[in-house]
Amino acid sequence: MQQLESQLQRMRMPKSTQPAILVIGGAEDKVHGREILQTFFRRAGGTNARLAIIPSASREPTVIGSRYQRIFEDMGAEEIRLLDIRDRYQAENQDLLEYLEICTGVFMTGGDQLRLCGLLADTPLMEKVRQRVHQSEITIAGTSAGAAVMGHHMIAGGGSGEFPNRSLVDITMGLGIIPEVIVDQHFYHRNRMARLISAISEHPERLAIGIDEDTCALFEKNGWLEVMGKGTVTIIDPKEMSYTNQPKIGHNDPISIHNLRVHVLCHGDRYHFQKRSLFAVES
Amino acid sequence: MQQLESQLQRMRMPKSTQPAILVIGGAEDKVHGREILQTFFRRAGGTNARLAIIPSASREPTVIGSRYQRIFEDMGAEEIRLLDIRDRYQAENQDLLEYLEICTGVFMTGGDQLRLCGLLADTPLMEKVRQRVHQSEITIAGTSAGAAVMGHHMIAGGGSGEFPNRSLVDITMGLGIIPEVIVDQHFYHRNRMARLISAISEHPERLAIGIDEDTCALFEKNGWLEVMGKGTVTIIDPKEMSYTNQPKIGHNDPISIHNLRVHVLCHGDRYHFQKRSLFAVES
Numbered sequence: 001m002q003q004l005e006s007q008l009q010r011m012r013m014p015k016s017t018q019p020a021i022l023v024i025g026g027a028e029d030k031v032h033g034r035e036i037l038q039t040f041f042r043r044a045g046g047t048n049a050r051l052a053i054i055p056s057a058s059r060e061p062t063v064i065g066s067r068y069q070r071i072f073e074d075m076g077a078e079e080i081r082l083l084d085i086r087d088r089y090q091a092e093n094q095d096l097l098e099y100l101e102i103c104t105g106v107f108m109t110g111g112d113q114l115r116l117c118g119l120l121a122d123t124p125l126m127e128k129v130r131q132r133v134h135q136s137e138i139t140i141a142g143t144s145a146g147a148a149v150m151g152h153h154m155i156a157g158g159g160s161g162e163f164p165n166r167s168l169v170d171i172t173m174g175l176g177i178i179p180e181v182i183v184d185q186h187f188y189h190r191n192r193m194a195r196l197i198s199a200i201s202e203h204p205e206r207l208a209i210g211i212d213e214d215t216c217a218l219f220e221k222n223g224w225l226e227v228m229g230k231g232t233v234t235i236i237d238p239k240e241m242s243y244t245n246q247p248k249i250g251h252n253d254p255i256s257i258h259n260l261r262v263h264v265l266c267h268g269d270r271y272h273f274q275k276r277s278l279f280a281v282e283s
Numbered sequence: 284m285q286q287l288e289s290q291l292q293r294m295r296m297p298k299s300t301q302p303a304i305l306v307i308g309g310a311e312d313k314v315h316g317r318e319i320l321q322t323f324f325r326r327a328g329g330t331n332a333r334l335a336i337i338p339s340a341s342r343e344p345t346v347i348g349s350r351y352q353r354i355f356e357d358m359g360a361e362e363i364r365l366l367d368i369r370d371r372y373q374a375e376n377q378d379l380l381e382y383l384e385i386c387t388g389v390f391m392t393g394g395d396q397l398r399l400c401g402l403l404a405d406t407p408l409m410e411k412v413r414q415r416v417h418q419s420e421i422t423i424a425g426t427s428a429g430a431a432v433m434g435h436h437m438i439a440g441g442g443s444g445e446f447p448n449r450s451l452v453d454i455t456m457g458l459g460i461i462p463e464v465i466v467d468q469h470f471y472h473r474n475r476m477a478r479l480i481s482a483i484s485e486h487p488e489r490l491a492i493g494i495d496e497d498t499c500a501l502f503e504k505n506g507w508l509e510v511m512g513k514g515t516v517t518i519i520d521p522k523e524m525s526y527t528n529q530p531k532i533g534h535n536d537p538i539s540i541h542n543l544r545v546h547v548l549c550h551g552d553r554y555h556f557q558k559r560s561l562f563a564v565e566s
Contacts, residue, residue, distance in 0.1 A: 160474055162471055162472070163470070163549075164471070188444065188445055188446040189444055190444070191443055191444060191477075193476040193477075194471045194474075194476070197547060231537055232447065232537045232538070232539070236545075254550070255547060255549070256549040257546070257547045258546045258547075258552075259546065260545040260546070260547075261542065261545075262519075263540070263541045263543070264446075264540045264541075264543075266446075266536075266537035266539040269541075278541050278542070
């Protein structure tokens with residue numbers, strides 16, 4: 001029933017050009033249809049886009065940054081700057097801040113999310129980006145490490161092949177673009193369900209989102225999330241959680257957590273991440 | 284609140300000697316505390332136990348069967364028979380059927396669940412076992428492959444490292460000891476969440492249960508399940524499922540499935556698998 005509702009809503013909507021937040025699970029198509037990158041490009045203004053590429057998560061920022069630069073050049077962006085920030089003081093540069101004031105889209109590449117946060121967290125540059133995103137003035141996308149940093153809390157690392165336990169996940173502070181979520185990426189490809197469950201058991205006030213490779217959770221300013229791409233987006237909603245032993249157990253003990261609501265969504269599925277419902281109507 | 288309830292109920296109960304069904308996730312402790320095997324032994328009658336060990340899942344049935352035989356001999360079982368069935372006609376043997384009529388516990392080892400079902404499904408021996416289990420006259424345990432066969436539907440094989448999709452899981456018929464469940468074992472150790480979600484999307488009338496190594500879901504005849512051992516038991520309850528694309532998609536397409544209720548349970552946690560609730564009181 002809500003599927004029909006959802007389909008009707010989609011049919012009513014032309015392809016939006018509104019600013020949005022694109023959280024990409026890594027390894028997005030860069031060669032063929034480039035659906036996800038095309039969507040970022042369109043949301044950031046299309047041929048009027050002034051883009052900032054932030055490759056700072058990577059240890060090869062020039063290589064990875066240039067690759068995205070060429071892709072968006074091919075698409076016809078009006079202006080593209082590679083913000084190759086390698087020191088925190090660069091994130092105070094007046095010239096960069098002025099560009100961020102007029103730019104229409106920011107793209108954060110993959111690499112190491114700890115590196116990215118270490119360079120950008122609590123800098124004037126990041127403050128400017130976050131402020132403009134929260135005012136829905138610009139579109140932002142992050143892939144892989146660039147996706148991991150989206151929440152207030154961030155999964156910095158972890159493992160797989162174990163039951164949920166506290167040692168399975170390292171949680172630090174993210175960049176707070178979408179504070180209410182905890183994101184994991186390369187989700188089923190790297191078998192990260194247990195670590196995401198471990199993470200959400202520690203922060204059950206958040207919403208856990210696992211995103212597959214070549215897959216994107218597109219967050220609209222109206223509270224809806226829509227799935228794009230080849231794989232799935234898994235939502236773990238602990239709102240109705242009735243119990244967890246998490247605070248009381250040792251580092252390697254099994255985590256018990258009751259009454260999680262889980263949705264596995266794929267291309268075209270929509271979820272209201274503010275109302276935490278597949279039923280919610282557009283606000 | 285229901286945790287307190289649950290703990291109180293446990294405290295009220297002496298260590299039960301009632302017949303039960305033990306579904307073990309594989310690699311259970313055979314050397315130290317042997318908590319799970321001890322529980323099987325106690326539930327099967329303790330020093331009065333007359334046990335039947337079925338090693339037919341294994342290609343080395345004598346080796347694996349003898350190992351369990353020694354363990355239960357050490358514990359002091361009154362009688363132990365190794366039912367080394369290698370051909371279906373053996374499962375009609377009158378002598379074996381007579382033993383099953385007087386035995387108090389059946390233990391199915393690990394190996395290959397397809398081999399086990401191929402040898403035992405729809406045989407007079409299995410019919411006898413199932414009938415006595417359903418009348419709560421005997422205790423039965425299965426580990427690994429022996430756990431996989433418990434449901435009406437059985438996961439015969441599958442993969443990991445992919446989003447949920449139909450090709451990720453092979454489903455065949457199990458032995459129907461607990462018809463309403465689909466069991467997966469070695470659960471987080473082998474990263475089987477995606478395949479269990481794939482399985483339950485195909486049979487949403489069932490209850491999916493993923494059991495870790497050295498961990499046991501102990502099913503009581505009163506409808507309760509209790510978790511024992513080192514790891515977790517993950518329940519995926521699709522009762523409130525509002526949508527799945529499963530019947531309509533291609534073999535490798537991502538599965539969409541909305542509104543699963545998931546519980547991760549560990550040692551001592553209890554779940555009413557008939558009422559599908561952590562709140563239910565004993566009936």
